[in-house]
Amino acid sequence: MSLKRKDFLGLYDVSKEEINEILDTAVAMKDILTRTVKKVPTLRGKTVINLFYEPSTRTKFSFNLAAKRLSADVMSISKSSSSIAKGESLLDTAKTMEVMGADVVVIRHSAPGAAKFLAENISASVLNAGDGAHAHPTQALLDIYSIKEKLGKIAGLKVLIVGDIAHSRVARSNIWGLNKLGAEVAVAGPQTLIPREIEKMGVKVYTDLDQALENVDVVNILRIQMERQESGLFPSIREYREIYGMNAERLDRIGKKAMIMHPGPMNRGIEIESSVADSSQSVITEQVKNGVAIRMALLYLLAGREIDNEDLN
């Protein structure tokens, strides 16, 4: 059994078996990152293009490093320093990359569906590195990997996602993935930042964080975007911190076994207190390391595949 797809766009249309295969492959990939020679020759001769239409530090760096650890040739293109700034369309840019020999195109774009659009129109494999508020599957996979690594399983765990659920592709991707693997997912945040029909995705909804924190195994804290406050979705940063911020007292209440995650970049002192971020229960730095392993696993599973043009039909 192996990942049988040209592209990897989101966790909504992959099977439990496929997710498990990616997670298992990432275990072997993570071992490579701990060796003296942190490189394997697996993707020699393959070309990976990172096409980033949105600012990103860790995801771009993580994909770059993952491709290099597998010996692929990798190029990163960002919006400001390329023809994109001259108004070239997404498809033209991607086609240009393809003609130059790209085997995998990693794309980050502000428009939901951008990765899918590209996947339907080029024969190279497309890997979604975040499309608007839609999906960010590699972040969700690295979150799931981090949970499994620390707690040994996913099925039956109670996972709480806290913060701006409405604008979060990380939340949506985590919900898809965790549900498939049998976790119980709940979300907590201000009513204005929770999408109306989120229950239909199979999650419990809380507006009271303290109530939501009862009996949780994992708390995944999302970054609060300051511009949301300006648009009136919550009254003030101070109030958000009081009501939804993860602080030492709340950490104490959830017990020593529960783990703390954050996809970064963190607003220390707002959604997460420094003492929580740096506590022994926090796996925030490990998440970054696991991100490289997950992306290596996906690049391996996608790039090795023979390009079959019939898939385009």
Added chain:
Amino acid sequence: MDKSEMIVKKELIDSAAMGRAITRIAHEILEKNKGTEDLVLIGIRTRGVPLAERLAAKIEEIEGVKLPTGILDITLYRDDLSTVAQQPIVHRTEIPFDITGKKVVLVDDVLYTGRTVRAALDALIDLGRPLQIQLAIMIDRGHRELPIRADFVGKNLPTSKDEVVDVNFKEIDEKDAVLLLEKS
């Protein structure tokens, strides 16, 4: 070739003969290396692993020394990844000791084209700088495509390219046996 589409043509070696071959190889390893100093065993996944463990047990029986034993997964070093339709599953390499300065005995069940051993040599050298690498295998079936030979051989079995030599270990398979398979 998919083994499920093949039939057993004959049993080449039975369990007793396999046991005797393992005992002889264990003695040969000790003789060539003048004992167990700096010696380690590394089995190539999948069926090099039980063979390495058997050799370690036999050597412990003979010398009273338990050799460090590891597991090598060569998937990421294969030279045919760009030609296979689907990526093979990657497993972990589990070598819980430093191989630098050690005499490594690489262990596999069958030596055929030599490509697996080539991949294993590259994988090992990325993990450290062994003093020596030796090769122990159960069956040498010929048809080499690379200049590689084994230091310790259970049995030489000339075969045709249409056949498959299937080494079974009771740890993984039903029983110990070497079978010759043919397309049905």
